[in-house]
Amino acid sequence: MTEGTGIGAPVRRKEDKRFITGKGRYLDDINRTGQAYAYFLRSPHAHAKINGIDVAAAKASSGVVAVLTGAELAADQIGPLICGWAITQKNGEPHNAPAHPALAVDKVRYVGDHVAIVIADSLAEAKDAAEKIEVDYQELPPVVDIASALADGAPQVHDDVAGNLCYDWELGDKAATDAAFSGAHHVAKLDLVNNRLIPNAMEPRAALADYDSGIDELTLYTTSQNPHVARLVLAAFNGIAPENKLRVIAPDVGGGFGSKIFIYAEELCCLWAARKINRPVKWTGERSESFMADAHGRDHVTTAELALDQEGKFLAMRVSTMANFGAYLSTFATAVPSYLYGTLLAGQYTTPAIYCEVKGGFTNTAPVDAYRGAGRPEATYVVERLVEVAARDMGIDPAELRKRNFVAPDAFPYQTPVIMAYDSGNYQLSLDKAMEMINASGFAQRKADSESRGKLRGLGYSAYIEACGIAPSAAVGSLGAGVGLWESGQIRFNPTGSVTIYTGSHSHGQGHETTFAQLVSDHLGVPIENIEVSHGDTGTVPFGMGTYGSRSLAVGGSAIMKAADKIVEKSKKIAAHLMEAAVEDVEHSRGVFSVAGTDKSVTIAEVAFTAYVPHNYPEGLEPGLDETAFYDPLNFTFPAGTHIAEVEIDPATGVVEVADWAAVDDFGNIINPMIVEGQVHGGIAQGVGQALLENTVYDKETGQLVTGSYMDYCMPRADDLPSFKVETTNTPCPHNPLGVKGCGEAGAIAAPAALMNAITNALGKEIDMPATPEKVWQAAQTAQAAE
């Protein structure tokens, strides 16, 4: 491991001092003079017509400043909320996009849907007034699961969306796939449910909108992963204010996992109300609101088939998925079960023909959108569980079956049948290393030991791949994305040689303040303690697309490197002048500029001082040392690896103990191995949560959210997890300047399949997530009875 503070060194996170000493500045820590407090009245019904809303008593309530409803929002032409990714259906038609008002107008469509905003001098008064709002609801039958919603005769969530169908989409060559199936030696088949998850970021969403009537400018403080995208959408599509009159600030944000990418009703309404009442308006979500109204994740129902020849070579794969979008389309909902999912179904394998069809539809549940991994965990789960089933069906060792089908290390770039061109990798290397770390060859002995104690033991593989570094703008544009997905970076030297980096990436737990500082410190020779990283403020950062899809280092970091190159280029001119040498003779290494073949050198600190105090300066050169760059990636990056889980199950109780875990991830080059390992740990924990514990349940009859608190929604804890064995392999990404791939989501993508393959290996029976003790116990009992 590298010493010091440069690239490759496990530098302690600069930001942690304030986080662990209570000095973080989260949204609820921010207050504005004279602010009023907002409270949202939410629908208690899953599906109901609104016959009327009487706000008279609420308006007359103590301390109330305003009570606003959907009718007023519509009258002011604010909103509706948008979905920013257009999907073309099988039949060539665009996806069905029903209106998404920020406050309900004629109907409420899920429990937690926004009905009115009450603004008062205090939060207590706002809540008291909300109790006095009389809403005349006419209940309608709800539908909560996607299979029921797409069936004939289902309740209609939107009157203008027939059959609740958002889109019927396909990817791949159907004819070639069907032909390969018809000639197959064996077809492995699996029905799967990818359980719906609630993100549960530690900090609930919040918004504080401040209107300055003197300059007619709105400032929004919000828990966002992408403040510039929020500003763009609020300005261009929601009618809040022009971009030059809207500043969006996302300060320290306590976790996002995707749920804070989106532009929600709450911040929109706070902005609207702040201008209307000419006072700052603050809303802080409560945990109950997070459960009800943060965008949920996953929720797929899938049938998948894999065709194999006699030797176990994959011939073709066929996948049919139904995806639940909830009641409305969230900001990027449509992309998740289509282009972020179907395009990863080749996995690490050379499967020559793949066909995927996805029906996305509406239900009376909270909107569903990207959640850590966003489509790729769903794809990996399908591929890796199906491969395991094929191995069991054919009696081939699951590791061996994978090896027979891996894309070979010399086959890159590798074009899959589902759009993606993998950039680099060595899949067998990761698998072999993981097998060694978990001592796969000793598993039979450990299993025998477990059985001697009356326990079941299982080993499960997950050889995952994902697409990160989102994304080449032209490529995603051709697939329907409404935005470019480049990133900006700015390096500003101060006259005394210290540096501020401005990045369009946003850190809400990823450690950018450390990693990005390491990049610049290593490249430009500035001591890391002299480097600040500034992010999250549209008023200071040039521009940005934010943080999601494990893109920050690959795209945001690359933009910073491009800016560093510009700094070096200009510095060489200044250094050449100071050393009275020709520019082409000046060499640069880590902040030291020297003339080849001489002992002459100047440091970048001297160059910076000269740039700002240009008394002795090259003619015609601009003063200052401050460079901005934009970086648009040439391709996605493709982190991949193998996770192996080992479990021991007590058939008497159904309790699954995660006995061991080996993770080998190829993230390309590593900047800070400690941060990478932390990201992997967190990702695995989230994946284990999905596989063992977490599930979102809506009551089928009433549409009520049954798992609406931590009494009923079970999150993973430290005692549910083993000590992970984490290693990396490092095949550099060939197309970005850092050779990096992205590590933020890998754990959550790899883990569920590894764990479920281990559990089903132990049980000898397929079950769906989450593998709760009850479900595992029942499977263990029926498996024993069958013996």
Added chain:
Amino acid sequence: MEMTGEQRIAASRETVWQALNDPDVLRQSIPGAETVDKVSDTEFTATVTAKVGPVKAKFKGNVALSDIDPPNGYTISGEGKGGAAGFGKGEAKVTLTEDGGDTVLSYAVTASVGGKLAQIGSRLIDGVAKKMADDFFTTFNEIVAAGTAPTAGEAAVEAAPEDVTAAALEAADRAVEEVRQARGANPWVWVGGLILVVVLVLIYFSRS
């Protein structure tokens, strides 16, 4: 939530019917009932204050009677609104049958809660409802068996169903109010909402 059961009451059907239709008896028997007001012959409002654990809650609600078939039984249904706290609603079919000198009261209840009540309290509703039902019948049985029920005439009989309904409604109302007051404070608050449902259940019983 679904709940069925029956109670043997040591009194004649006539006596039970009268007691069930006596607002005073109901008010005494329904845990926390404060007011029972008649809106029409088959509709009532009621306020009930209930305490579960550390939380006291007040619900306001409306109750309606249907399928009235004296003295065999009826269906009673009710709904209590808690504003931001959500709602509770339920329906009970109640029948009275004679068995020797006693009366057997049978009930089949379905009830549900929505919004925050469901989000926080759905797991607790069964236990709360059963406890409330037990408390109701214990008190009711004591009163009827002790002969403190009004001996009262036809007027009482006719009015009683309505009063019962009203009690349920009021109970619901008060519970709602208390939920409002306690709102946001503690998960137990929402349990108060469940009580509304229980109250409605009780009312059903009383009606028969």
